[in-house]
Amino acid sequence: MVSATAEQAGGFVSGKLSDLPAVTYHGRDAGPYFTSAICLAKEPDSGVPNLSFRRSMQVSDTELRVRLGGTHDLTRYQKKAEERGEALEAALLLSCPPEIFLSACASLSYEASELVMAEQIKGEKIPMRRCETIDLEVPASADIVDEGRCLPHIKRPEGPFGEFMGNYVEVGDNHVLEITHVSYRPDAVLHGLVCGSPEDLRPLEAVTAARVYRHVAAQVPGVIDVCCRPNRMISIVKIRKAYEGHVQHVFLSALESYLDYNKVVIVVDENVDIYDLDDVMWAYLTRRRAMILNDIPGFYRDPKKDHWGRLCIDATMPWGREAEFARKSIPGQDDINLADWLTQEG
Template sequence: MAFHDLRSFLDALEAEGDLVRIHHEVDAVHEIAAHIRRSSDTDGPALLFEKVRCCGVRAAGGLFASRRKAVRALEVGAAEAVEKFVRAMEAPIPTRRVDSGPCKDVVLTGNDAGLTGFPICTYSELDSGPFITAAVAISRDPEDGGRNASIYRFELKGPHRLGVLAEAPHHLGIHIQKAEQRNVPLPVALAVGVAPAVLMATQWEAPYGVDELGLAGALLGRAVEVVRCETSDLEVPAAAEIIIEGRILPGVRETEGPFGEYTGYYTPAYPKPVLEITAISHRRDPIFQAMLTGMPTTENHVLKMIPMEASCLVNLRRRFPGVTAVHFPGAGGVGLMGVVALKVRAKNEARGVLATMLGSQGNKLVIVVDDDIDVLDMQQVMWAVCTRCQPDRDVIILPRMPGWQLDPSAPEPGTYAVMGINATRPVGEKFGTVARVPGVESVPPFR
């Protein structure tokens, strides 16, 4: 059974011993984050915080504290997760409008629609305040109405006010730009506590104008049911725990940040757009979802892995059909480092893969290995680097390449040098034979 909402996923994790309820009272300032951090660092469980000091609403966190849970969310084996995503990307299922749903159990408008009742967490030590980090922000292109759904962070600035980091080329940033050009507010709805497939679908690198909720439908095997908002024409997942409706005010900027980001470093404070809350609706006894980011690897990184690997795999295979797997390890913040497995067919093919990755993805370090290497196992990957690569011949360094904004070592933001390592065996030449022990697979597990 696909997980159509947050609760069914939590139930499955609990039944499998992969969810722990925290019964003692915890603080939304750092304490929830500390628990998620510990779980992330120890391949630990998802957490359900039954009592949060600030308010009567429960919080869930660490849902993607390990890749195992992201794979579980897709209901496939570890080896099939990326391919399931690839297939879904090719056959999206549009959303289905319904009249009502659980997210409308309680509807608050006007002054009642305040955020003080929700356990919005403060994460890293120097963060400027509490942030909503697991909200799917839904908005429409002010010109053609095309929908976008993706995760953006929102800083709590007051009971009815959130700051947002959303800049072009990210799609919400484009919507904000277009609305500001017309000097009109941009309606935005935040869905908190949604089906895990919806969260994962948002991390697909979908072209502008493509609705991420359609991919979520394909992952779930049926259309995501959506209901109309109270204060705008936007449609939001009916099964969400909490919907926060609002509008981004044209031309308004307020300081947001600093915030401990996915690179493991803080991003500085600077003025950003503001979302003014117009309504909040939620389930009875809602569960607020917290999501930790910061020093890799956290649930933020894990959530992005499979979608980004699937997007990259599809792109690479168009040019290099021999590519069998891609992995973006947590250590690179999921994207600064990429590992590609290739069934090499032609001389220098691996160099072509390296150049493509280095020139188009913002990857700072790319390693190409043969297809006998498990890209998820960095022990095997580094073994291949050590035994199948000669640095003077097999390392490519390109200076001054376009890259991510957030690399603290970059000489100027968005520009850095990149490195590719060809750790594949030479084609058509004699090479050492890998020593293997026969019969390992038939030995039963010891524990």
């Protein structure tokens, strides 16, 4: 990162939250939300900055209520600060350029900084400007910045809200971000994100697949590719099967790769297109061996344990019986050019 020039850091005006558009996205939402807010905070000991998306309910000009997931790095930051009796300083970045948006989607190790990843995506250093009321630097390219402090030992009701799974997350006690300053460019356009839309899901699916692939490929041989469509709760893993029990090793590794999300793991052979759900379902229907794992915690937004449990599906050909499960083919099919037969002469 580099310090922003006067020109890069200039042009901002001070204001308040109520200056910004207040968008209530769904019928039962508790009120307006920032859905594309990227939270920037520093690890209390190392000072490493972290970027992550945080839905934030607008309560007043001085208060947002923010959902923190139990397994997230930001939650660990907040707990460390809280144990010291301190507030965690944080800035919410809105209307950011693609390199910041994509980096905030990523799932990196605790010691890594998403800002470094943003620089790698952009191919150059990210200009940073200092906040007015907290000890943080933020990307000068963020058009709207809400500065604040995540208060220790204070939680207040947040929700309901229509989340990306298509249903409502009910009211829960969540963290309070006390807003200390708001700045924005006069021509800023608020980026509103509809949770569960393709704009929301596609980046999340891509970064989840990358995380699962890195983890599983490091432990288990023969991993070719991973896809997390049509929902990041599902991981479809393509392997080059090498031994009996290979699939079970993939199951174990994939399930531990992302404790929040992998509710379903499907393993397929190398001749199945994991980006074609019809092909995956064909493999499932013709080769399926399912294993249900009950009473395993799933997504952290499940306080009543309604959705505990995991499903693992072995959609590969049984070891040693591949010929019995071969996909049918039509001799010469690939040599036929339909245009030769459908073109009319005269």
